[in-house]
Amino acid sequence: MPARDLELLQQAAREAGEVAKGYAGESARRWDKPDNAGPVTEADIAVNDVLERILRSARPDYGWLSEESEDEPGRLDAEHVFIIDPIDGTRSFIEGSRSWAHSIAVAHRGVVTAAVIYLPRKDKLYAATTGQGATLNGAPVRVSAQAGLDGASVLGAKPTYAPENWRIPVPAFSRVYRPSLAYRLACVAEGRFDAMLTLRPTWEWDVAAGDLILREAGAHVSDRRGGVLRFNNAVPQVGGIVAAGPALHSALIGALA
DSSP, rough: HHHHHHHHHHHHHHHHHHHTTTSSSSSSEEEEEEGGOEEEEEHHHHHHHHHHHHHHHHOTTSEEEEETSOOOOOGGGEEEEEEEEEEOOOHHHHHTOOOEEEEEEETTTTEEEEEEEEETTTTTTEEEESSOOOTTTTTTTTOOOOOOOTTTTEEEEGGGGGGGBSSSSOOOEEOOOOOOOHHHHHHHHHTTSEEEEEEEEHHHHHHHHHHHHHHHTTTTOOOOOOOOOOOOSSSOOEEEEEEEEEEHHHHHHHHHH
């Protein structure tokens, strides 16, 4: 079933990409969500609609969790659930950047079993299913072998490096940033960067797909305290993300406060 799910996710991601590319980011109608939850555009809603139509018609018994859909409590009782961010990096999309992504995952009893991160403007499709490795446009990818903290290239936002987050002086990382959480995770899976950190509570739809793609690329992925990530929670968040190759991940967890 995970392999069949992955085929479905890839098809849906490609169709969603065509829909999203039909909108010019800077001119797409936009508005702000309540409670300072960030911007949303008509493209986010259109992509959500096409993904829901494709995925739920193919798997009507799967639950549904999407950033752009009203939460359905029934998902908590479903064996499988789709976890979707229609456009991860909406601000980037609005600015006309190419670094936004569709993040699409299937979780089975809290564990992601099939996942796709697709960047339509870059034509990059990262994919994974349980036990089959991770790929970029069909070619295998692998996390980097970096082991030491100093000199490691780390994708993270500025608050990550605040001294209070660390037991030790903040390591001499090579600091890098990408606006999409999903894309950051995919870049680590690809081995382009060594680690990704976000230390605040994080919405599941931003990171569910990246969790599996990273694990299948050989990374260790955990919350900020080293705990295993579980998905389809009643409050759909995880306690931050630490993602890197095994040795570097261990070093990061040991260094974090």
